Amino acid sequence: MNVVETIAGVRELVRAERRRGKSIGLVPTMGYLHEGHLSLIRRARTECDFVVVSVFVNPLQFGPQEDYNTYPRDLNRDARLAAEAGAAVIFHPAPAEMYPEGFQTHVEVERLSQGLCGAFRPGHFRGVATVVTKLFNIVTPDRAYFGEKDAQQLALIQRMVRDLNLDVEIVPLPIVRESDGLALSSRNTYLSPAERRAATVLYRALLRGRDLIAAGERDGRRVGEAVRGTLQAEPLVSRIDYVAVVDPETLAEKAALSGRVMLAVAAYIGKVRLIDNIRVVVD
Template sequence: MRVVRTVEQLREALDYMRMGGHTPIGFVPTMGYLHEGHASLIRKAGEMSRTVVMSIFVNPLQFGPSEDFSSYPRDERRDLELAEREGADIVFIPAVEEMYPQPIRTRITVDSLTAQLCGASRPGHFDGVTTVVSKLFNMVQPDYAFFGLKDAQQVAVLRRMVSDLNMNVEIIACPIVREADGLALSSRNVYLGSEERTQALVLSRALREARKAIEAGAVQTVDQARGLLISVISSSPLAVIDYVEILSFPGLGALDGGSLLSGAEGEVIMALAVKFGRTRLIDNNVFIPKEVHALV
């Protein structure tokens, strides 16, 4: 595994791989503090690619003024051990000054898809995501890029960016990886106190209960499902709801007629953002209403 820290070093390493026929190239962008969710992305990239590139960069553009950029967890040594163990070939770890050597005047904005969910709660966040990812795509020029579905809105936004701008890369969405007790893996889980960690399990439980109710036919509308999700989450005294939404996916629009079973032609997402103390967690479940309808 080769570790590079400048764009020039990255391009030299990739030129060497391409000249040796080590293509296609798979790319896993991360902000570090890696966990099993990231490991699953590296493994999937290895299955589909001859060369696996991973980036570790905590991107200041996607953090708001009151958010946790300076305290975001970092552990480079641990990250590199995991990356090598899982089979990464090149790890790109740029400094902020390498990524942004001068004040940036160009940003990528994806309208509509960023107006709700985390985009509404974190203004400017997705502009920071799309801008840094487009820069990284230009640097790496991968054939495939791998992202976890825990941040399903990010997947939807990046797929639209790639389509709109004719970028020659395929976005591969990978399943959410969870702890044995159901908590979705996140680098921010380290912030949770023991009681907050216990109560955070209400997120996956709410999604499971709502999905079961939909499959049983007990819940058939957006309002009913949203009410059930809010009721279950509110049973946790420490839970402070940011949003609970049910939308089409990947379009992230309202469902026609508000019906879960007959009002949506494609996929539907139940998406949550909830704070436990200072820690904001997201989770979701994506399903196809017509398939659920067949179970009722």
């Protein structure tokens, strides 16, 4: 696996492939790859000739009390898994390569960054929008691949691409789950065995909401209350940041349910903050 640490180096590789008439796919990650990431890489390889995987733990999207320094990292493992999934190169820049001394330009998607996770992680989505814009400008991909687990991030990036007329197709892929329903996340490694068992409550709570809708409930408030009640019944849930019933594109709250609906939660299992969501089409 070719691991490139400089912007100039990855640009040179991409330009060479473009001269050969090849299409370029990008899978942005913070590393410590799991099956969710690998599903993105495999899809990218089926649609693109040359797949770049970025592995960059972005300091701009971490708050002062968050886990930037302890976020799991294993580049050798990532390189092996990415190669097996079909990636051609890993772009692994240092923070100083992406944000050299004097850096002072940021990208912000205003409204979509305010609610849900944005209400609890100030500045997080400005960091996301800034690094993704830089990656798009560096790699110039034809397509970029994102998972639906980070639903607010996905909606924000899709909006940013439209608003700024960026010449890239955003390809979303469904959440990949463990056999018991837990959404895959690099932060799952922080969970103790007991917390890991308890963490399935996020998905079970979302399924409770989905089942209510399937049974005919159309009041978004009642669906949200049922989801929250399921979370609160789990003793190892130490905090609930939000339970939301929203439009998956605009993230606006949906009081009367119809059309496309997303149920989204963020909760702490012990000290570990996890997010999850499911999408429902309401007839």
